[in-house]
Amino acid sequence: MHEKLIEQFNLRSRLRFNVDSGHIWLGENRMLMFHAQAFGALRKELFDTLGAKRAKGLLLRMGFASGRHDAELAGKLSNQLNAYDAFQIGPELHAFEGLVKPTILDAKIDWERGTFYGEVLWENSWEAESHIQHFGVGDDVACWSLVGYASGYSSYFLKRFIVFREVECTGKGDPRCLIVGKPAEDWKFDDDYLDYFRPDNVECKLRQLQEDVRQLKATLSAQQGPGGQLVGNSPAFRGAFDLVNKAAKSPISVLLLGETGAGKEMFARWLHDHSERADQPFVAINCAAIPHDLIESELFGVQKGAYTGAQHSRPGRFERANGGTLFLDEVGDLSPAAQVKLLRVLQTGEIERLGDDQTRKVNVRLVAATNVNLQQAIAEGRFRADLYYRLATYPVTIPPLRERKADIPLLATALVDKIAPTYHKKIEGITDRAMQALLAHDWPGNVRELENLIERGVLLAEPGGQIELEHLFAAGAPGNQPGAEIGREGFVADIVESNRGRLYEALLDEGFDLDAHERRLVELAVRRANGNLTHAARLLGITRRQLAYRLKQDANAAE
The missing domain is CATH 3.30.1380.20 (Trafficking protein particle complex subunit 3)
Incomplete structure (x- = not known):
């Protein structure tokens, strides 16, 4: 019964050793020897x-x-x-x-x-x-x-x-x-x-309480805030967060720098939610998503009759954010005309709607963000130097996810907790093997890419189960090396060789015809080589003369 169950469930093939990466896997679970x-x-x-x-x-x-x-x-x-x-x-x-x-x-x-x-x-x-x-x-x-x-x-x-x-x-x-x-x-x-x-017992609970207090102090600033989640405790994350934390209570303009998907808007929301303007509006606009001919009306508003189709007057984002925080994402993509008007607003605190000569006072805390190298854009004449110095009073660089991989387990767990309820599921976390794949990934899309993968994982995982490796990566997991497995004799064998061994055993169990399989293998090699016997012989590991002899024998047998 023992050997039958081991073979029935391929337990040997599920235990894999990968010396190159230092992993031992039993299914999705990392094992230790x-x-x-x-x-x-x-x-x-x-x-x-x-x-x-x-x-x-x-x-x-x-x-x-x-x-x-x-x-x-x-x-x-x-x-x-x-x-x-x-x-x-x-x-x-x-x-x-x-x-x-x-x-x-x-x-x-x-x-x-x-x-x-x-x-x-x-x-x-x-x-x-x-x-x-x-x-x-x-x-x-x-x-x-x-x-x-x-x-x-x-x-x-x-x-x-x-x-x-x-x-x-x-x-x-x-x-x-x-x-x-x-x-x-x-x-x-x-x-x-x-x-x-x-x-x-009580002594253990007291020690646990002390440990909980220590961890709370260490990660308090990385907990979820009212306006979103900032999760992390790596040195790269802590460096950026400490700067944002120091600026939160002040009126200073903040420029968030970093790659697309690194979480700049999350930092901006945290700034607002922990500022003295937290009970006032937080208004965000992605400057790259608005056509250049509409960005000014979006930012500063439009007066009725300013242009054909302007049937009503409407306030822009600055007016809607009055008293609160305006987040200008991808500010490096603003048109030259919009840059001029934005600079004037920052200098005077006043805006003019498009098609109106009346000025309106606004009290807005500005947080801008970009993934563009603004210094290079200034040198190329695409961005105004005087606007840059207004925006970059307090620059903060948000590190890409590949530079804060220690935060991935925390982030992934927080994202599972956030996403699972929207799918009406209870998910018991992420398997060791899936987490290892997340840590091995390069993350060109940063936190946004991680969130997308976790959402896919939550969707595909069984209710009450864990997110497994196959649930995450549609195109195959990074660094997913098969390693080696245990053979019948109990020795570690190369997984390719083990698979071949199982194939040979299956063929024997089915009633093996050596001549028939040899003919089929020869035909396949010739077909793959497009009739080139030299190439086909190389595929089979024999000489061209040996292949020609076999083909002749098969032809004679067919007659």
Whole structure:
């Protein structure tokens, strides 16, 4: 049964080693390979420093989380199976990961009612072996992380809290390790066993509270504001944010510089929302999106009859932003005429609607943004130097996403939380492999591109599931190298060779005709070479004379 399940679900092909990138993958989950002795030493240190009770709880909860992850993988592998067969993948995964060899002795499961009873025999438990090595045979069971795994795995499948307990353990001198699992309410605990599944006691909560306060202080400025999200804690992000933060309460004009999609409008909104004008309008206009012959009327307004079709007077963006903030995006694309009028407004605080000779006072805090090199535009005569010096009183450069990749996990998580409700979905985050692909990407479109990818991922992900690699990149993920996998004999093999091996095995299982396949392969090579026998022979790895001989033999056989 063990080998049959491993082959049925291609578990070996799902475990991949990529030495070049330093990754080990099991499906979408990044795995780590530790020396058992080193992990055992860490386990011993937990007991020595935290005490037995807290160490047991920590190991159990760690195993619980691992079991849930493997249950998700098992669910994806078993779409065509009945529930019980799918459930049995768990013990195989546990063995496949080198933790223990489980054998299900008894399993009574009613999936509709959610009832469960299970007994599992364990052989070669790494945890029992490690415990004996460091502490000797004792009076208590030892396989806490493994028990947590079984509980987490079963709880995920049953959709209710299943508790396993080790009733026999080689770590306390028993001839075997044996665990029993039931729903939590079916146990009649006369001790504090269930406490191991809960977060630690008051002391632990106090430490967590202190850690929460520390993190809050460190990331307070990166939290979501009323007008949008500014998320990040990388040095590049912090440098830009600190400058914006210092300018927020002042009336100074701010020029935001940076690539398209880097988040300049988000910074502008944050500036407004944390200024003394926060209760007044925030008005934004993309200067590059408005035709040059309309930009002046959009900015300064138009008086009735100013031109054919001007049936009504209407205020421009400056008047609508009066008392608040006006955000001029892509200001480097303004026409020369609009630049002149904008300069006058900044100098006098007055505007004139198109076709009107009446001046109107406006009180506007100006925030401008551009991805254009304004110094170069000045040198080429495309931008006025005097306007530049008015706008660039306080320049802030927003770093591109490729220079703040440490912020990608924070940004991606925030975007999932923002986007998922609009699709009426609950998404449990992003898989390790998908996150690794996000970190490997070059991000020419910056945060805007990330938001688009996350939205695609939310749309394609299963409700209640995670965003996987295939959900993100339509054209293939960056740096997605297949690596190597485990062969039948247990050795790491090149994935291409492994795939070839599986192909050969499938051909043999179907009833292989060597002569027929050789003829088809020769025909394919000749067809691909457009009849050029020298080229076809090279494709087949033989000489032209050998190929000609085979073709002659095939022709004779056909007659």
